[in-house]
Amino acid sequence: MRRASRKTASNGIDHMIRRYTEQNVFEALQDRLRFVFEEFDNVFVSFSGGKDSGLLLNLVLDFRNKHFPNKIVGVFHQDFEAQYSATTEYVERTFDRIEGETEPYWVCLPMATRTALSSYEMFWYPWDDEKEDAWVRPMPERPYVVNLGKNPIETYRYRMHQEDLAKQFGRWYRMAHGGGKTVCLLGIRTDESLHRYSGILNKRHGYEGKCWITSQFKGVWAASPLYDWSVSDVWHANALFGYDYNRLYDLYHMAGLSPDQMRVASPFGDSAKDSLNLYRVIDPEIWAKLVGRVQGANFGAIYCRTKAMGYRNLELPEGHTWKSFTFFLLETLPHRLRESYVRKFKTSIEFWHETGGGLSEEVISELLERGYRIRRNGVSNYTLRKNSRIVFEGDLPDHTDDVKSTKDIPSWKRMCYCILKNDHNCRFMGFGLTREQQRHVDALKREYRAVIGKRGENGA
Numbered sequence: 001m002r003r004a005s006r007k008t009a010s011n012g013i014d015h016m017i018r019r020y021t022e023q024n025v026f027e028a029l030q031d032r033l034r035f036v037f038e039e040f041d042n043v044f045v046s047f048s049g050g051k052d053s054g055l056l057l058n059l060v061l062d063f064r065n066k067h068f069p070n071k072i073v074g075v076f077h078q079d080f081e082a083q084y085s086a087t088t089e090y091v092e093r094t095f096d097r098i099e100g101e102t103e104p105y106w107v108c109l110p111m112a113t114r115t116a117l118s119s120y121e122m123f124w125y126p127w128d129d130e131k132e133d134a135w136v137r138p139m140p141e142r143p144y145v146v147n148l149g150k151n152p153i154e155t156y157r158y159r160m161h162q163e164d165l166a167k168q169f170g171r172w173y174r175m176a177h178g179g180g181k182t183v184c185l186l187g188i189r190t191d192e193s194l195h196r197y198s199g200i201l202n203k204r205h206g207y208e209g210k211c212w213i214t215s216q217f218k219g220v221w222a223a224s225p226l227y228d229w230s231v232s233d234v235w236h237a238n239a240l241f242g243y244d245y246n247r248l249y250d251l252y253h254m255a256g257l258s259p260d261q262m263r264v265a266s267p268f269g270d271s272a273k274d275s276l277n278l279y280r281v282i283d284p285e286i287w288a289k290l291v292g293r294v295q296g297a298n299f300g301a302i303y304c305r306t307k308a309m310g311y312r313n314l315e316l317p318e319g320h321t322w323k324s325f326t327f328f329l330l331e332t333l334p335h336r337l338r339e340s341y342v343r344k345f346k347t348s349i350e351f352w353h354e355t356g357g358g359l360s361e362e363v364i365s366e367l368l369e370r371g372y373r374i375r376r377n378g379v380s381n382y383t384l385r386k387n388s389r390i391v392f393e394g395d396l397p398d399h400t401d402d403v404k405s406t407k408d409i410p411s412w413k414r415m416c417y418c419i420l421k422n423d424h425n426c427r428f429m430g431f432g433l434t435r436e437q438q439r440h441v442d443a444l445k446r447e448y449r450a451v452i453g454k455r456g457e458n459g460a
Contacts, residue, residue, distance in 0.1 A: 001233050004028030025229050032225040033063045037071055041180030044074030044173055049087045049246055050264035052187030055234050056226055058243045060185060061101065074103040076169055080113060081126035082136040082267055082290055084283050086248035093244060095142065104144040109151060111162045114424065122337055122424045125159055136289040170220045181219055188224040231259045251282050322398045323412040329419045344426045345415050349396060352410045356389035363405045364390060370402055
């Protein structure tokens with residue numbers, strides 16, 4: 001296994017970078033778990049049915065059985081109803097195996113889950129009690145299943161957002177165990193995305209200085225002890241210790257997917273919609289039920305990588321500008337969804353008219369050369385090089401296809417793409433990261449470029 005990493009400051013810069021230790025990642029995990037079990041009164045694992053959370057659960061139970069045999073470990077599984085049969089089978093096998101040695105909670109409550117497939121719905125609701133006849137699979141029948149008919153989670157609100165439900169479970173778990181410091185263990189790894197790397201490695205206020213433990217509520221924390229593991233480490237550990245795992249990954253491999261494409265997630269979200277078409281091949285019986293469960297499932301499976309859903313080179317309809325086409329599309333949407341887009345678009349327009357975004361001198365020069373009406377508005381505190389803030393005067397550009405140095409400038413075309421992609425969060429316009437996170441992304445890109453450059457020099 002690879003060497004473990006830790007977070008350190010570099011050259012007085014306030015962002016944090018990865019340094020390697022003499023331990024391998026398994027040895028470092030043992031130290032982290034010892035800290036968790038000694039420091040926290042209540043410990044539970046969030047188990048999704050994927051490779052990372054499944055491995056974490058197995059490693060945590062092995063460690064507990066060896067070093068803290070009297071410690072109670074809870075297991076929280078948030079069931080999203082629509083999933084591959086292989087995932088359901090793995091979850092069932094896992095709960096059958098751990099039932100006698102853990103405190104299990106298999107949660108099947110109605111919750112708002114984002115869908116990126118429909119132009120008319122921002123959310124769908126797993127285990128919706130008003131659509132029981134359309135459920136993808138029957139309600140699990142185990143004594144520890146939590147549903148509307150048997151719900152001890154006092155902090156649950158009907159149809160609350162899935163992220164809130166996961167966090168509120170931790171809050172309730174603490175109360176149910178008489179208080180005390182409570183921690184939820186998550187199978188999150190930083191090498192899965194730059195966003196996760198930034199989110200963990202750049203934490204300034206981790207618990208006791210540990211970047212992988214963060215506060216959620218008073219007395220409740222979330223910890224990611226696998227944060228520096230790679231996907232190779234995960235499969236190495238599964239093979240080394242003979243752990244059971246979700247056999248869906250075998251099917252993914254036979255279907256030709258690369259490891260970074262193998263996701264166990266709600267099939268209708270942003271991260272899973274590109275592989276939605278695989279359901280028809282891998283699990284046709286479940287696929288037939290998915291089509292009737294969420295609007296746009298069949299359309300998304302067929303057209304998710306085409307012009308129909310905002311991919312590839314879109315052609316503007318005759319007689320339209322990107323601005324007029326954006327307004328046309330907004331008029332076709334339900335009121336609630338239209339207002340959500342309008343709020344974000346207004347926020348972006350006001351930002352670029354009144355505050356401005358930090359742009360490099362190269363980008364500024366190109367914008368001026370091409371006749372864009374811009375002016376400087378001070379210095380951006382959210383760029384490492386203290387770039388000038390640039391404000392656009394008059395209406396925003398209809399498109400910026402002629403700008404080659406960057407794609408990160410506003411236009412009506414970008415707004416239009418958000419609607420066509422069903423990008424309800426407007427990530428395509430940069431709403432995905434906070435300003436502080438965006439400030440660190442540039443530093444991380446520079447760090448990765450330096451690493452790649454060194455590899456090239458060494459002939460790697």
